[in-house]
Amino acid sequence: MPIERRQDGTLVYGYLDTAAELGVRTSDAVLVRDQGRPYQAEMRPYRFGMLGACEITGDDPVRVHSLPSSSVPDGEHLISLLRCGNGWLEQDGRRASLSPGDFMLYSGRRPFRLELDGPYRYFLMRIPAAAVDRLFGTVGGVTANREILRLPSARILTAMLMEMADQAPGLGPLTGRELGQHVTAMLRTVLRESSRPDPPGDGAALLERILDHIDRHLGDELLPGTIAAAHHVSPRYLHKLFEQQGQSIGEHVRRRRLEHIRQDLGDPALAHVPVQAIAGRWGLKDPSHFSKLFRSEYGISPREFRREAISRTGARV
Incomplete structure (x- = not known):
């Protein structure tokens, strides 16, 4: 991975964008201030489908400063996991301490500071x-925020x-894509x-019944009006139930359909x-609409996914 020594530290880039060439700055560039010592760290890049990843291991304390750039796509975010060591992350006016087993969300498009004590292992x-751009746009306050770690779903994501x-070193391309x-x-x-x-109360029970109804009728024409009528509520109230969960009913139906299609395409x-x-x-x-939806969700065409999935299954058998 390219690095450049500077008077104020070491410029590091290409750890997430592994196609980076020496001298060509990428959206993952950061400045590491290493207290006068040459910066040394082991970087192991991985791919999880559309998700680039890297585990960074070092023995010496480091102070990382972002180099915000318009080349970072708007809406792109980073999720980090501190596996060993201690430190802190600062962004958007918040400063969060980091301990082993903590994950944190932040954006490379806006200024941030990261400090890690050595030795450390940092998975990014x-x-x-x-x-998840639409959700980041509506949620707010989650970058550099330890409060999110209290959520039950966050604990599951941490695990x-x-x-x-x-397991990253032993994962094949298809398994990595699915895990991403x-x-x-x-x-x-x-x-x-x-x-x-x-x-x-009743709203939660109603939503549960609606979700079950949708799963049972994914092959049918699922219109908000017919779903609402089947549960004796107005379409407006139906939309409100889903909006409270951070998504539209159309997004939920589309995602559930794609999940079932993906499972069937991988079945020999x-x-x-x-x-x-x-x-x-x-x-x-x-066919055209389906192909665009599938590629947008999974980063690969349906036929390519099926070929990879079945060839891998056949090799395992």
Whole structure:
């Protein structure tokens, strides 16, 4: 990974963007101030589908200063996990202490400061804007904020990140891609929980029934009006229930359909079934629209995903 020694420290870049070339600055560039000693650290980059990742291991204390740049896509965020050592992260007027097992959210587009005591192990993932941008835009106050760690969903995400960091060297491309999808899905859950609690009392029970109804009818034409009528509520109230969870009813239906399609495409027993027939079975009947949705969600075309999934399954068998 390219580094450049400067009078005020060491410029480090290309640890998340592994295609970076020497002298070509990338969106992940940071300035490491190393108290006069040459900066030394071991960096192991990984890919989890659309998510770039890197584990950084060092023995000496470091102070990291961001170099905000317009080349960082608007909405892109970072999620870090401190595996060993102590430190703190500062952004958006908040300063959060870091202990082993803590994850933290921040943005490379805005100024931040990070300090780590040595020795340390720091696992970092870049979350593309397409994955959770809308939720970051509506939630607010989650960067450099330890309060988010109190959420039950955040504890589950922490355990997932710890295990991913342990197992990353042995993961194949398809497994890594699928785990990246799980991380972004779990992060969506954390962000929703951080901003909007479940509806109280009857509202929670009603929402649970509606979610079950949607799962049972994914292959049908699911319109807000018909779903609302089936549960004796107005379409306006139905939309409000979902908005309280940080998503629209259309987004929920689309994501559930894509999840089922992805599972079927990876099933060797269904390898003879055309891709579009599987998509149509789950309610996505327009081939062009379905292909765009699938690629946007998973970063790969449906046919490429099926080929990778089935070839890997066949090799394992």
